[in-house]
Amino acid sequence: MVKPLIHAMNKEKIKALWKLCFDDSEEFTELYFNLRYDPRINVAMQSGEDVIAVMQLLPYPMTFGGTEIGTAYISGACTHPDYRRRGVMRQLLGETFARIQHDGVALATLIPANAHLFDYYARSGFSPVFRCRRAIFHAPIPDKTDETFRQLDPSDKREAAEAYAYFDRKLHERPYCVQHTAKDFDVILADLKLGEGKIYTLGSPIDALAITYPKGNGLWIVGETVAGSPETEAVLLQHVCQALDVETIEQLLPPSENDCGEPLGMARIIDAQSMLQRYARLYPETEWSIQLTDEQLSSNNGFYYLSKGHCMKSAKRLPGSHLALSIGMLTEKIFAESKPWMSLMLN
Numbered sequence: 417m418v419k420p421l422i423h424a425m426n427k428e429k430i431k432a433l434w435k436l437c438f439d440d441s442e443e444f445t446e447l448y449f450n451l452r453y454d455p456r457i458n459v460a461m462q463s464g465e466d467v468i469a470v471m472q473l474l475p476y477p478m479t480f481g482g483t484e485i486g487t488a489y490i491s492g493a494c495t496h497p498d499y500r501r502r503g504v505m506r507q508l509l510g511e512t513f514a515r516i517q518h519d520g521v522a523l524a525t526l527i528p529a530n531a532h533l534f535d536y537y538a539r540s541g542f543s544p545v546f547r548c549r550r551a552i553f554h555a556p557i558p559d560k561t562d563e564t565f566r567q568l569d570p571s572d573k574r575e576a577a578e579a580y581a582y583f584d585r586k587l588h589e590r591p592y593c594v595q596h597t598a599k600d601f602d603v604i605l606a607d608l609k610l611g612e613g614k615i616y617t618l619g620s621p622i623d624a625l626a627i628t629y630p631k632g633n634g635l636w637i638v639g640e641t642v643a644g645s646p647e648t649e650a651v652l653l654q655h656v657c658q659a660l661d662v663e664t665i666e667q668l669l670p671p672s673e674n675d676c677g678e679p680l681g682m683a684r685i686i687d688a689q690s691m692l693q694r695y696a697r698l699y700p701e702t703e704w705s706i707q708l709t710d711e712q713l714s715s716n717n718g719f720y721y722l723s724k725g726h727c728m729k730s731a732k733r734l735p736g737s738h739l740a741l742s743i744g745m746l747t748e749k750i751f752a753e754s755k756p757w758m759s760l761m762l763n
Contacts, residue, residue, distance in 0.1 A: 427453060429467045430460065437494035443610055448762070451603045452491070459515070461508050469495040469504045473516060477595045478523065479588060481698040481754070487594065488516045488686075489761065490526040509540045510712040517686045517713060522694075525594065527681040527763035534679060540712060541743040542682035545751040546758050549677030551667045553638075553650075555657030565655040568615040570605040579615060582622040586642035590670070592756035604760050616656050619644075624652040627760065628665070636660055638667045640759045670757040681758050685747045688716040693727040695750050700725035705736055710743040 431449055434440075440448075452472065460470040471493040478487045490512075495505045516524065526542065528534050534544055568579050580601045587595055596604065604627070608615065613629040624643035631637050638656070643649035657665055671677045685691050688708055696702060702722050710716035719730045719738065741749065 427455070430458065430470050433467050433470055433494060433496060434492060436496065447606055447610055451606055459508065459512050461504055463499070466496070468499040469508050471508065471512070473512065479591055479593050479595065480694060481591055483694060485522040485694070486520060487523045487525050488521045490524060493526070506540060513686055513713050517715065522687045522690050524684045524686055525681060525758065527761055534682065537682055538744060540684070541710065541747070542684040543744045543747040544679040545683045545748060546681035546756055547671045547677045548668050548680040549671055549675045551669055553653045553657070553665050553667055555654045555663060555665065557658070562618060562651060562655060564620045565616065565618050565652070567659065568617060570609055576605060578622060579617060579625060583625055583642060590757055592751070592754040594758040596760065603762070607762055616652065616659065618648060618652040618655065624648045626652055626656055628656060634662065636662055636665050638665055641667060668759065671755045683747055683751065683756070685743055685750070686713070688720070688743065688746065689727060689729050691750060692720050692722060696722045696727045697725050705734070705738045706746070707733065707738040707740045708743065708746060709741070713743070716743060
């Protein structure tokens with residue numbers, strides 16, 4: 417018999433399923449279960465004494481047009497091979513949505529492990545609203561060495577705290593961006609150490625920061641860059657390339673006005689009325705009449721009316737034409753112009 421939802425259970429059973437489903441190193445698995453795993457945010461399905469599906473719901477704040485919303489990042493979602501294609505994960509997702517809606521979470525996010533999973537998660541209401549673009553930075557030799565350029569020593573608490581304070585401030589300047597807490601930054605540092613990545617800074621006080629990872633074959637990638645100006649960013653990357661002894665380095669960047677890039681992550685609205693009310697405040701000129709359908713969260717079903725900065729929900733249809741939207745279509749519509757960003761999610 418399949419039990420629908422387990423919150424706290426044997427950690428070793430969860431880890432065993434992880435090892436069966438993911439091709440991660442023993443070192444990364446231990447890092448994740450030591451620093452990320454928390455029985456309070458773990459949800460799973462069980463058949464008899466066996467764990468057959470599991471996920472973690474990692475809490476991340478996110479800026480949304482100058483305000484902040486609570487999100488749940490779905491991490492480590494997996495199903496035992498013997499129970500796949502039976503709707504187990506879809507059932508777990510549906511019950512999870514109801515749980516986090518009750519907890520006040522506005523949005524669920526995730527990064528699919530491979531390309532074909534974008535379609536899979538779309539069937540549960542997710543939309544690929546997070547995108548990234550890749551750019552190759554060609555590094556000329558710096559005219560002179562900037563003495564404020566340095567590689568962060570993760571074991572130096574003062575340096576790490578200074579770097580996080582700058583990183584956090586710059587990420588909060590992005591109006592639609594998944595944020596990282598100080599505790600999460602410690603996890604990023606641990607993952608960097610494990611993967612032999614490096615953090616570089618420029619300026620005293622810091623005015624630019626780059627988080628870099630090796631790709632293999634002498635190639636490097638910058639997973640996140642924050643800087644006070646494009647010029648400062650360019651100087652930092654010149655010095656990074658010099659320090660790594662490479663002529664070019666790949667950057668992962670938020671979408672630009674002219675380049676939307678490639679799909680990166682997905683989002684799903686959990687609390688439709690809350691999100692529509694926030695959207696209405698941001699865009700008071702919006703006049704929408706919406707008939708919303710959510711196959712997994714019936715509490716979102718209904719008619720929504722946006723006008724003059726307010727959102728009203730009605731169980732009955734009012735006169736006039738309506739936009740018929742699924743929850744995935746609504747998620748895409750709300751984020752269509754904002755180009756939201758996420759990075760460093762240990763995906």
